[in-house]
Amino acid sequence: xxxxxxxxxxxxxxxxxxxxxxxxxxxxxxxxxxxxxxxxxxxxxxxxxxxxxxxxxxxxxxxxxxxxxxxxxxxxxxxxxxxxxxxxxxxxxxxxxxxxxxxxxxxxxxxxxxxxxxxxxxxxxxxxxxxxxxxxxxxxxxxxxxxxxxxxxx
Amino acid sequence: xxxxxxxxxxxxxxxxxxxxxxxxxxxxxxxxxxxxxxxxxxxxxxxxxxxxxxxxxxxxxxxxxxxxxxxxxxxxxxxxxxxxxxxxxxxxxxxxxxxxxxxxxxxxxxxxxxxxxxxx
Numbered sequence: 661x662x663x664x665x666x667x668x669x670x671x672x673x674x675x676x677x678x679x680x681x682x683x684x685x686x687x688x689x690x691x692x693x694x695x696x697x698x699x700x701x702x703x704x705x706x707x708x709x710x711x712x713x714x715x716x717x718x719x720x721x722x723x724x725x726x727x728x729x730x731x732x733x734x735x736x737x738x739x740x741x742x743x744x745x746x747x748x749x750x751x752x753x754x755x756x757x758x759x760x761x762x763x764x765x766x767x768x769x770x771x772x773x774x775x776x777x778x779x780x781x782x783x784x785x786x787x788x789x790x791x792x793x794x795x796x797x798x799x800x801x802x803x804x805x806x807x808x809x810x811x812x813x814x
Numbered sequence: 815x816x817x818x819x820x821x822x823x824x825x826x827x828x829x830x831x832x833x834x835x836x837x838x839x840x841x842x843x844x845x846x847x848x849x850x851x852x853x854x855x856x857x858x859x860x861x862x863x864x865x866x867x868x869x870x871x872x873x874x875x876x877x878x879x880x881x882x883x884x885x886x887x888x889x890x891x892x893x894x895x896x897x898x899x900x901x902x903x904x905x906x907x908x909x910x911x912x913x914x915x916x917x918x919x920x921x922x923x924x925x926x927x928x929x930x931x932x933x934x
Contacts, residue, residue, distance in 0.1 A: 663889055665926065675861075681921050683840050685837070685841065687841045688839070688840055689816055689833045689837060689840070690833075691836075692829075692832045692833050692835065693829040693830065693832060693833040693836075693912065694829060694833060694834035694889070695832070696828050696829045696831065696832025696833070696835075696880075697824075697826060697828050697829025697876075698825070698829075698883060699828065699832075699879060700824045700827070700829070700873075700875045700876040700879045700880070701821060701824055701825045701828070701875070701926040702875075703824065703828070703875030703878065704820060704821050704824035704825075704874050704875035704876070705821075705878075705881035705885025706875075707875050707878075708817075709816065709876060718917060722878045722912070723911070723914035723915075725875065725878065725879075725913055726863045726879075726915045726918065727914050727917075727918040728877070729879060730834065730915065730918040730919050730922055731918065734919075734923060734925075735926075736929075737926065738924070738926045738929060738930035739930070740933040743933075749832075749835075750831050750835075750836050750838055750846070750877065751833070751835030751836035751849070752829075752832045752836070752886050754832075754839075754846055754847075754849075754850070755831060755832045755833065755835040755853060755880050755881055756828070756832070756851075756879045756881065757879055757880070757883070757884065757915060758849075759850075759881070759883055760881055760884070760919060761916075761918075761919045761922070764919050764920070764923040765922070765923045765924040765926045766932075767883055768861070768923045768927045768931045769926060769930055769931065769933075770932045772924075772927045772931060772932060773932075776927070779866075780927050784923055785925070787821045787847065787885070787915075788899075789918070790847050790850070790851050791847075791850045791854050791884065792916070794851045794854060794855055795846055795851075795854040795855070795885050795888050796888060796908055798855040798858040798859070798874065798885060798888075799852065799858045799885060799888030799889045799908055800891050800904060800905075800908065801910075802858045802859055802861070802862035803862065803889045803893050803896070803904050803907075804893035804904055805862065806862050806889070806893055807893060807896045807903075807904060810896075
C-alpha cells in the first residue's frame with residue numbers, strides 16, 4: 661500500500677484546518693501582555709532594590725537583577741509552578757529571560773535520570789542553545805558593521 | 815521621570831514585547847525556538863542601530879528582562895570592548911555583559927537537578 665499521495669494529504673490538512681477550533685488569539689495576547697508585564701514589573705522592583713539597598717547604579721543593577729530573576733525562575737521550575745503559569749501565559753513567560761532559565765532548568769531536570777554528564781550536561785541547552793548560537797552570530801555581524809562604520813566615519 | 819512612571823513603563827513595554835511574541839506564536843507557524851531566535855536577533859539589530867539603550871532608559875526592566883535584551887547586551891559588550899582592543903574586541907567582548915545571565919542560568923539550572931526531580 662502506498663503512502664498517501666500528495667494531493668489527498670493536502671486536502672486532508674485543508675479539512676483538518678477547517679475542523680480545528682479557532683485559536684483564541686486575542687485572549688492569548690492579553691494573557692501574555694499582563695503576565696509578561698508583571699514579570700518585568702517584578703524585575704523593575706528587584707532592580708530598584710539593588711539600586712537602593714546595595715548602591716548599584718541604574719546601569720550596573722541590570723546584571724544582578726537578571727541573575728535573581730533566573731534564580732526565581734529556576735526555583736519555580738523545580739516546584740513545577742513555572743510550567744503551570746506558562747500554560748496560561750504563553751509568551752508572557754517564554755519571552756522574558758525567566759523563560760530562558762526555565763527552558764534550561766526543565767531540560768536539565770527532565771534528563772536527570774540519564775546521569776549528570778550524558779543527561780543533564782548534554783541536554784541543558786537543548787532549547788536554550790539556538791538562542792545563544794544565533795544571538796552570538798547576529799551580535800558579531802551587527803557589532804562588526806557598527807565598528808566598521810565607526811572606524812570609517814569616526 | 816518619576817520613580818512610579820518607570821514601574822508603569824516596565825509593565826507596559828515588557829507586556830507589549832511579550833504580546834508581540836504571543837502574536838508570532840499564534841498567527842505564524844514558527845516554533846517557540848524560532849520566535850526566541852527572532853527576538854534575540856532583533857535585540858542585536860536594535861542595539862546596533864542605537865535604539866535599545868533609549869528603550870532601557872525609558873522602560874528599565876521592561877526592556878532588560880525580555881530576551882531581546884540578551885541580543886542587545888551581546889552587541890553592547892562587543893562594541894564596548896573594541897574601544898580597548900580594536901577588532902579583537904568583537905570576539906572578546908561578546909559575553910562581557912551577558913556573562914551574569916549565562917553563568918546564573920547554568921549554575922542554578924545545574925544546582926536545581928541536585929534538589930528537584932522532573933514533574934508531570
